[in-house]
Amino acid sequence: MRVAEVLCEQLEYTRDWTNRLLADLEGDDWSFQPGAGLAHAHYLVGHLAVSQHVLVFVRVLNRPLLPESFTAHFPIGAAIRSTREYSYPPLADVLCVFEETQAATMKTVRDMGDELLREPAFAADGKSPHPHYRDKLGAVSHCWRHEAFHAGQIATIRRLRGRNFLR
Numbered sequence: 001m002r003v004a005e006v007l008c009e010q011l012e013y014t015r016d017w018t019n020r021l022l023a024d025l026e027g028d029d030w031s032f033q034p035g036a037g038l039a040h041a042h043y044l045v046g047h048l049a050v051s052q053h054v055l056v057f058v059r060v061l062n063r064p065l066l067p068e069s070f071t072a073h074f075p076i077g078a079a080i081r082s083t084r085e086y087s088y089p090p091l092a093d094v095l096c097v098f099e100e101t102q103a104a105t106m107k108t109v110r111d112m113g114d115e116l117l118r119e120p121a122f123a124a125d126g127k128s129p130h131p132h133y134r135d136k137l138g139a140v141s142h143c144w145r146h147e148a149f150h151a152g153q154i155a156t157i158r159r160l161r162g163r164n165f166l167r
Helices: 003-022 027-031 041-058 091-110 114-118 136-160
Strands: none
Touching: 003 041, 003 091, 003 114, 003 136, 027 041, 041 091, 041 136, 114 136
16 A cells, blocks of 8 residues: 555544534534634634644645635734634635645545655745755654644633534
8 A cells, every 4th residue: 555545544534534524513612612713613623734734735735725715814822812713714615625725635645655755844934945844754643643632622622512422
């Protein structure tokens, strides 16, 4: 099995889990924050789309996919504001970008060769090596690990909102 196929399996499995966690959220569940400054599901879905875009399309390919008009709402490492404090893009739009970015990622990663994945990943300047990932394989691999981490936050939000445990 090619490395790209393994990456795709991991990305698909993790996205399936995230989607299962999101499936029964409704209304105010999307904007619920467990505490001030903590993530809400609306933010997390946008953040996951932007992070996946950065890791695959910027750090690996140096070819941005998403417009700045979207990514600016979900800056990596910034304070998380409530939906009352900040005008995020509409949830329907965020969910659409979330799914479109996953589809583009899957198509792109599936076509990546082992040689490309061994190359150094780009830092923010698009030229220097990335400070955290030795290679492009590390950047792409981080997509599913990063999403799994945030899926745990979504699982917590679900439980705090009275949803049943999922397995």
